[in-house]
Amino acid sequence: MPIFDDQISASTLPLYDHWCHSLTFQVSRLFHLLTLQHRQSDYFVKAEGSLLSSRLADSKIFITFLLALITLSSCGFKSTLVEPNTLRINIGAEPPGLDWHVATDSTSFDVVSNIMVGLTQYRADLSCAPCCATNWEVLDSGKRYIFHLDPKALWSDGQSVKASDFEYAWRRLLDPKTGAQYAFFLYDVQNAFEFNSGKITDARLVGVKALDEQTLEVKLKKPAAYFIYLTAFCPTFPQRKDLIEKWGDRWTQADHIVTNGPFLLDQWRHEYKIELTCNEHYFQGAPALKRIKMFMIPEQATAFALYENNELDYVDNRSFSTPDLERYRHSSEYRTTLLLRNNYIGFNVTKPPFDNVKVRQAVSMAIDRTVFPKIRGRGEIPATSWIPPGLLGYDAKSGLEYNPEKARALLAEAGYPGGNNFPHVELLYPSRNDVRLVVEAVQDQLKRNLKIHISLQNQEWKVYLETLHRDSPPIYRSSWGADFPDPETFMNVFTSHNDNNSTRWKDPHYDDLVSRASAEQNVEKRGQLYEHADRYLCREQVPIAPVFLETQNVMVKPWVKGMELNKLDIQFFRNVSIDESLLHGVHAGDKGVTH
């Protein structure tokens, strides 16, 4: 039984640590003395051949090791207490970068979203709320925006957040020298594409301008109804020219970085841990948490063992297996939310047999989507429409419903009655177990419902991506996640000019619908246009068959309050707090709290 197991509390931690170190020191001294004695006795053994002394020496070593073991167990990992006002989470991997102009991944955004804020910010329902901008005007039928900045908004070094910080940031994002992958998010801004592609070199021609310290003007080349969402997205956050010029590539290091969000980057131990501290001077009020520890634990079983041992307070899909999830599904610690990430089966419409729309429709109708939540076990939502629920234009009936009989009839009409003469095709998917389960289910259903056999081909992730982008196969599995909460982020993917459209489907009618919808300022009309486009995509032309929407599943310790999940899967910790009363008597190592 470890010493002080129940008595220890956070306030006694320093004393406890001191005691542990003292004991270790005493044991080391004892070990040293015994070793000296043993050396002497060893000499004595050699000289006199005394068996008794030899045994005595051995027993001393044994006692020493026993003491060391006791010390080890008493000063064991229980010294890692549940820490007051500290949230400990697992982000699974090293963020590739905290330069929000160059970062493109969710791990980096999990950190950046808590240390930086932009012109606007997401509410819990993902609508846009004022942040650095107190308000904004939409002028010239949606082609010009004027943002009025909050004079209280401060950088962590005390300087005000100025309109020129946004002007500099957006121009830097678009500068070809920055090599920013997400520069295309600003292509709606006047001359942004031209500057980014090197057609013009004068950054001042880009349609973003600081009119004064508190006013930012943005000119778009065409109205974009979704534009306001981009101002809450990490790549459009402001940056400090003076600091980037001073520190060069090293400006994101913990001792150089200056931010304007609710938390500050305190420590970044690469490949291991990031620590954020509370920004006491955050202009919208300091957060309740004093510290956030973001561990980078890649192995699910390890992360979940740490959670069960009270060494992590919050874990998500990255940190547990499906059997772990099953154990906790009915626990009060378990929560789930739908994500704006749709999975689909894609058809290359330029390659037979999927160049025939009836074949595509038949395959889509032969897939029973209800099997996917059962085989993946993470609460997935079956989907037939491309626009996910909760977004403008969503209609559950946009896509083709499961109807094997009709599917067989369509296949027969396409020239393959009973699946006869259907050519051999391979379904391409990335080498991942969860994806393999999905494509095997599709393969099985097509065999049972349409009597056609497709074989499966897996490729390593990067090879798969290259194959898809270079010469996509007749049929493949893919997915798409939203960057901002607007149907545009989904519908634009299958327009003719989009580089992510691996179906090679080009349809001017669809392009026109999406283009009109993206510019439409009337919300109702815009919704109708997207709904129409979604139906055209998933029911009439079917270059893709959406199959299911992913979910985020999390486990949260009872003492963590105010944790809100959102469909974009960005973790905001500003409103999170730790209920200290529930921490009383809880130690790292005490297993499972509420089941």
Place this chain on the structure above:
Amino acid sequence: MFSYVLKRFLVALPVLWIIATFTFLLVRVVPGGPFDAEKNLPPQIIANIKAKYHLDKPVHEQYFLYMERLAHGDLGVSYKYVNRTVNDILLDAFPVSLQLGVCGLLLAVAIGVPLGTVAAVNRGRFPDSIAMFLTTVGVSLPGFVVGALLILVFGLYLKILPVALWESSRHMILPSLTLALGPAAYISRLTRASVLEVLEKDWVRTARSKGLSNSATIVKHVLRNALVPVATVLGPLTAILITGSFVVEYIYAVPGMGRFFITAVSNRDYDLIIGTTLIFAVLLIVANAVVDIVYHMLDPRMQTGG
């Protein structure tokens, strides 16, 4: 000795150059590039990124650029980890792997050599059977099974050691043990075979006939000669252990460099792949040179490098 070290150094340089060249070419032949992502980027953005990293230049120009940087000790930049050089990454990760690797190596020797010796001295008897059973288990069980078992027993049930992470010296115990068990079993089998061979020598019989105790004969005469084959495997083993283990680092969330041998390839992080390969090659060369010197110390009849 100095001339020997100098000779080994001069031989190592072209070896490293060949390794760097082959790795440079091989990584570019592998399908998929560093900037392939789920969201395909517009061509002009790909062009910007390639220009930033000089990947828009012909391969031979990229090669000369890389070699020029390498000659100055610059291992290049990471395409995955923005604003971090390969030198930065390896300098952060290598000390951790070194620490873990040295602990693992010491543990492996501390377990393997006595176990193998005990087994050989008690050949065919109960201790030998036990030792051989343990070594068979040690060799057969992969690291991820050993790691999971140790976490389960010491971390979750007995609760005397941390489950994972890299916070204090206590956090080093389970990863070191996991890392050490396989090599310990291997060293143990090697030591047993070697000790058995030496025990048959005439001079061992002579030492015993002169009245030297069994333990003194083993420690002073047998082990010293029996350790030559063990020292041979310790060279590459040292290089393997101190450059990190992907499995151990993955299971225990240890921030070492072992993971980069795998992730750098899956990310197509070209310079990082070459960097890790070169570091491994350098350590292997150094470790083998040290082994040659140790040979000489163990048995002065052996010529250094001979």
